Amino acid sequence: MEAHLYEQLYWHIVHEIKEGKLKVGDRVSSEKELAEQFGVSRITSKKALEKLAEEGLVKRIQGKGSFVAQPVAVGQEPMRHSEERAILTNVKTRPLIGFIISNFSDEFGLQLLRAMERQSAAHNYDLIIKRTWGSRAEEERAIQLFVSLGIKGLIVTPIHGEHYNADLLRLVLDKFPVVLVDRYLRGIPVCSVYTDNKKAAKDLTLHLIGRGHKEIAFLSPPVENTSTLEDRLLGYTLAFTQEGLKLHLPYCLTSLKGILPINHNGTANDSDKLALQGFLEQYPEVKAFVASEFLVATLLTQVIDEMGKSLDDYDIVCFDSLNDHLGKPIFTHIQQDEKRMGEGAVDLLVSQLIGEAVPEQRIIEHRMIVRA
The missing domain is CATH 3.40.50.2300 (Response regulator)
Structure with missing residues (x-):
């Protein structure tokens, strides 16, 4: 299984410690430095450093940085958890994309979800879903959870609210692939699919x-x-x-x-x-x-x-x-044309993932149904 981006950074630093390029007490590159060096988001580099800290290879000191805590002996490398899981379960995994929505119902959201599931599978991605029930804390938790699971991109219908979600803005500013559906953020350059x-x-x-x-x-x-x-x-x-x-x-x-x-x-x-x-x-x-x-x-x-x-x-x-x-x-x-909205959101996310330029806004045509 191809390693997630954060795992690639993780193993790069493990290799540097193992080869003696980084010794105990040496400062490891910061989240910002790693992101710039490898062309990834700071969310990705942060996850790599957190994984190293969990393994006890580095110690993170707030305000100072991350430092090598112990050497890596030959033949005693840390366990590659995600690869072990894949071997143990013998499951062929597909890359993940996440969808966060407050709620969905028969009147709106259900057809959107079905279209996104079908379109994700057509692009050979698995879609994982989290409902937040309009809670800012749950929305933040969902974003953090999905990033920790190694999603490649994120589709979000932000909750109603007075302020933009800081975690969502951080993803956007870090150029993590994000598409908003049924919403857009005023003044924030993020790809959005919605009805006029x-x-x-x-x-x-x-x-x-x-x-x-x-x-x-x-x-x-x-x-x-x-x-x-x-x-x-x-x-x-x-x-x-x-x-x-x-x-x-x-x-x-x-x-x-x-x-x-x-x-x-x-x-x-x-x-x-x-x-x-x-x-x-x-x-x-x-x-x-x-x-x-x-x-x-x-x-x-x-x-x-x-x-x-x-x-x-x-x-x-x-x-x-x-x-x-x-x-x-x-x-x-x-x-609202939920089918086209769902398909469009997935298509735009996948386009970002393969490095294509995408429009900031895609407006989906609606119909007015007149009751007799």
Whole structure:
């Protein structure tokens, strides 16, 4: 089995110690120096030094560097764990690529995952997956875990949040192969595959305006620093500008948190229901809604029903709707092409792995499905 990059660095340093080029007490090249010397990321060089430290060959002193701790006797080299595992299991391994996502469901994510699995196999890679449930700590842990497993590249759907993940940014800055899917990071040069959410939300809003609505609300989780939601809010506002209509900012309710993966146990739904009920009572003139997520749309219908109102009096559109038991769409909605997004993400990652130039952004066309 071909060694992972960090293992190649590891054995290079072992060889230098064995040959006497590095003696006990000598300083070993730093993460930065190794990365520059071998043309790899600092994540890779760091892993090599950590493996050496685990074997007791070097001692890492914070703020000073890594130093040779003991010699390597002839015939007494450290054990090559990954190669031993391959021999013991007699399994032909393929290189790994990782996929990190908050969560996936029937309305969005499941088809994306299936497409990525198929496309990874077509390129002779194995795909490993980690769900983070919207937790920043879990996202960081997943990145560190995948790197320690020797993945060749990483596909990520970053969590909703106020700040970019430092571990993810470090990978990008170290030029580790990374592709974002269903997101992009503003101001950060990283390859991304996503729907034109601005145009999609604009299409939905124009559909409602075309049906005679002028009082239209926008419902969403907090949009800050989540490019998907920021663009959907922008598309909603641009539709009013295009049609010369007045935009009522109080009609933008962007504080719904119950549908976020981190709140998957549903305990936050009660506060969201109260917020929606309060909105409907305060703005009874609003009969049309652009919901940024399918779960927001379904929560709204529950509140309308629980308030004793007729759903026939309301027009609700959203993203990624499911069908009813007759196979008809529950809501007029934007259907994202998850298959092309998944395939595109893997293709772009593999292109990076073989040294090809890739575009910073690849936008996948969407469709609007109109409910009869």
